[in-house]
Amino acid sequence: MNPAPTTFILTLSCPDRKGLVHAVSGFLLDNGGNIEEAAQFNDQTTGLFFMRVQFSAADQSLSALQAALAEFAPPLNMQWSLHDAAKKVPTVVFVSREGHCLNDLLFRWKSGLLPIDIRAIISNHRDFYQLAASYNVPFHHIPMTAATKAQAEARQYEIIQAEQAELVVLARYMQILSDDLSQKLSGKAINIHHSFLPSFKGAKPYYQAHDRGVKLIGATAHYVTADLDEGPIIEQDVARAFHTDTVDDLTARGRDTESQVLARAVKWHSEHRILINGHKTVVFR
Incomplete structure (x- = not known):
């Protein structure tokens, strides 16, 4: 045969x-x-x-x-x-203390919905070591301060190389990557920003959105570059906001949107449907 x-x-x-x-x-x-x-x-x-x-x-x-x-x-x-096309993309996930995107990615991966192979989880906190263990994924706790940033990122990059990762996902990782690490991961690191970029950059976009009384909130998945929240955008989506919403309401609704947007971006990247076009992307869906 x-x-x-x-x-x-x-x-x-x-x-x-x-x-x-x-x-x-x-x-x-x-x-x-x-x-x-x-x-x-x-x-x-x-x-x-x-x-x-x-x-x-x-x-x-x-x-x-x-x-x-x-x-x-x-x-x-x-x-x-x-x-x-049959090869699953080796992946490392970064996370801090917001676990909804990590949990969603792990579930989709184990369910066969994402053509990736999550080989390690890296975090600057210990919060999700049990979640990682439940999926049998190595968990690396690497604390980070301004004084230890260079050493911490060197260790992170060692893990990425050791796992032969071709994709790094920042699943609500609330540390800014250095220019050096951003360049090393150029074109293969995806971040989820809990806002509809380019509006409301920074750490608390839902507070900014609530303060401005917006009627739509959103999430943006983009490639990581040295310029904070300025990388080529892969996917975005929005959810309706109402005048009765509190910050907590917007945050909860936004988390669902973030998880879905990030999952789509990871799926398209791992199916090799995204080509970088300067500061934009071409996405063949």
């Missing part, structure tokens, strides 16, 4: 030009690929072309296709990545 074909996901971006879809589909055909799903976008403001292709190939390995792409891409000035 012939072996079952392997499914791959190719994502790419390059300067736009005529014939790119033809060129990519021709490349896949020449390398034994059968396209199962394809999406593309031409950003006319930047002149960049973005594409995501899911394809199967019966007689090709990941390394062989990567070698072929390394020859195909340079003439087109193409940035690309290729993934085995």
Whole structure:
């Protein structure tokens, strides 16, 4: 019997030009690929072309296709990545003392709803070590002060590397990453901000929203950059607010929104549906 074909996901971006879809589909055909799903976008403001292709190939390995792409891409000035669609993305989760997003991610992961593999939880508090243990996930308590920040982040990065993590999720981690760590995690760290950015930045957006009497509150998942709460936005959602709401009411409603927004962002990232486009993202849903 012939072996079952392997499914791959190719994502790419390059300067736009005529014939790119033809060129990519021709490349896949020449390398034994059968396209199962394809999406593309031409950003006319930047002149960049973005594409995501899911394809199967019966007689090709990941390394062989990567070698072929390394020859195909340079003439087109193409940035690309290729993934085995069956591989779950190794993930490390950061959390502080708000556990709703962590709990939601753990449940979705164990339920098979997210194509990730949570390999460690890192926290500057001990609050969720029992939750981590209930899912059999290693829990690392790394306290942090201004004086110990550099050493603490060095230890965090050691864990990320040891676990071979390809994704870091800040699930209400209430510490600001240093410029150095932000750069090391560029494009593979997702934060959930408990507000509809760019409004109400900082640590207490629900207090700001209540003070302003807003009629909608929201949550924003974005990639981490050195600029606080300024990274490329992946997903946002809102919930209705009423004049009778207290801060506690807004906070409780907002937590549900945060969990859902973060889960969608993690899912799309781990399915390789997101391409960074400057300070924005292209999301092939």
